[in-house]
Amino acid sequence: MTVDAQFSQPAPVDSGHVVPAEVALRPRYRRLALICAMLTLLAGLGWGTAWLLETRTRGQFQSRCDQAKREGLWAELRVAADEWSAWDPADSRPRWLAAEAAQEQDEFQELADCLGRIPASDPNYAFALAEKANVEWTALNKPLLALETSEQAVRLEPRLTDTHSRIISFYAMTGQRIAMLKAIRAALRAGAEPREAWTYLVMADVLSFSNGSELNEKWIQSSPDEVRFKISLAVNTAMQLAMNQDTSPTPEIQELNQRAKQQLGWFLEKYPHDPVLLSYLMHQAYRTGDVQGMAGLLQSVDDSAAADHMVWVYRGWYHIQMQEYPEAEKSLQEAIRIHPLSPLAHHEYASLLRVQQRPELAREQQLATYGRDLRSEILLLPSAVDLTPILLVKMQSYAESCGDQEAAAGLAKRLEH
Known part of the structure; x- marks a missing residue:
């Protein structure tokens, strides 16, 4: 007699005693436990089979890619890598392989696209962005997109010195002094400042x-x-x-x-309010002593240039010419606060102190002369990166004298290596 048949028959009414419910139901529990065990086993077998199939498929993709790479079949590598990515979008390995194939074929837009598809979960995601930006800066000539990609990369990994260099140079070449100095300070705080950053710090008055x-x-x-x-x-x-x-x-x-x-x-x-344009025109008015021209230009300055130390230098110069000395001092102190390494800010402040015959003149004149001499030496260099150790020592001394502890500490660290 089967377990089911035995279980389905009701107990006789006159069997002598009543069987407890838990005893009567035990066969059913045993059967359910057996079924659950069988289902668990089957599920395990199914999962194991799926895992084996997945592993085998991934291995096949890997094998195809490896073979294509060994044989230099870059088009085949692209196809295999793309199929692998379509099969498993979360895996970043085929995307790196596709990028390598695009690079070998000099397909730079494809290279940038492949690097841009590296998932953010990849441990080398910031490096992928840096490489993408490098392609955009150079082969693709897409500076605005490259700037965006570069800034995203250094936010994720602040130690990317070459990427900092690209950002700083872009702002310098486009005359965006506020953004350039901000980028230099960010690189300095990360301990990843490029060598030319020190040149730009001292030469920031005139780009x-x-x-x-x-x-x-x-x-x-x-x-x-x-x-x-x-x-x-x-x-x-x-x-x-x-x-x-x-x-x-x-x-x-x-x-x-x-x-x-x-x-x-x-x-x-x-x-009329463009800060780069106004900065240059104010510099020309400053050079030629055009007080009225400077007055008109200063009226066009809006809040976008409030963080430009040279605006405050020119404003201070204008107030000196107008014999408005308290306003001149406020302006020049603000310029020095924003950028302590500005030779022109120290020069104009020394001019103000001389007019007022104040005892602080000697120290301020010394800073102005020190900064001017540094600029003269830098202008003789072949390029912005050709700073000599002796010049770096002078820069550190200048930074310390100007009270720029961040710059002084950064230069000291560089001189140690």
Whole structure:
């Protein structure tokens, strides 16, 4: 007799005693336990089979990719890697392989796309972004996208020195002094400042580069409507022509210089509050002693330039010319607070102290002279990265004298290595 048949028959009424319910139900519990055990076993077998199939499939993809890579079959590697990614989107390995294949084939847009598809869960995600940005800076010539990618990368991994270098140089070449100094300080705090950052810290009063026009012209090709490239190109061109006119004032140079001034005037009418444009025009007014011109330009400054130390330097100079000494002192102290390493800020503050015959003059004049001499030495270097150890020592001493402990500590650390 089967267990089911025995269980299905009711107990006889006159069997002598009543069987307890828990005893009567025990066979059913045993049967259910057996069924559960069988289901668990079958589920385990199913899961194990699925795991084996998945492992086998992944192994097949890996084998195809490895073979294609060994044989230099980059197109086949791309196909196999893409199929692997489609089968398992969460796995980052095929995306790295696809990126490698695209790089070997010089397919730079595909390379950037592959790197951009690396999942954020990958431990090398920040490195992938840095490599993507590098392609965007160079082969693809997409500076705005490259800047966005670079800043995302250093937020995730602040120690990416080369990426910091790209960001800092971009802001320097486009004349964005506020953003440049902010980027330098971020790199400095991360202990990942590129060597040229120290050059830019001391030279930040006037951003002038021999290749500034060339780079901005190149970037305009990628973004023809980008105002910052247009204005930066115009400013760099005007700056170079003004320097040429000072050294060799030929009729041709004078005519080109006049055209450059007209172009800047047109930009000023269209973008009256642009900080890069205003900064250059104020510098020209400062150089030529144009007090009235400076007054008009200062009235155009809005909140976007409030963190530019040179705006405060020019404002301080203007107040000195107008004999408004308390206002001049406030402006120059703000300039030094924003950027303690500014030689021009110390120079103008020394001028104010001299007019007022104040005892602090000697110290401030010493800082102004120290900063001016550093600028002169840096201008003789082949490039911004060619800082000598002796020059770095002088920079550290200057930073300490100016009270810039962050810069002084960073330079001391660099000199240790």
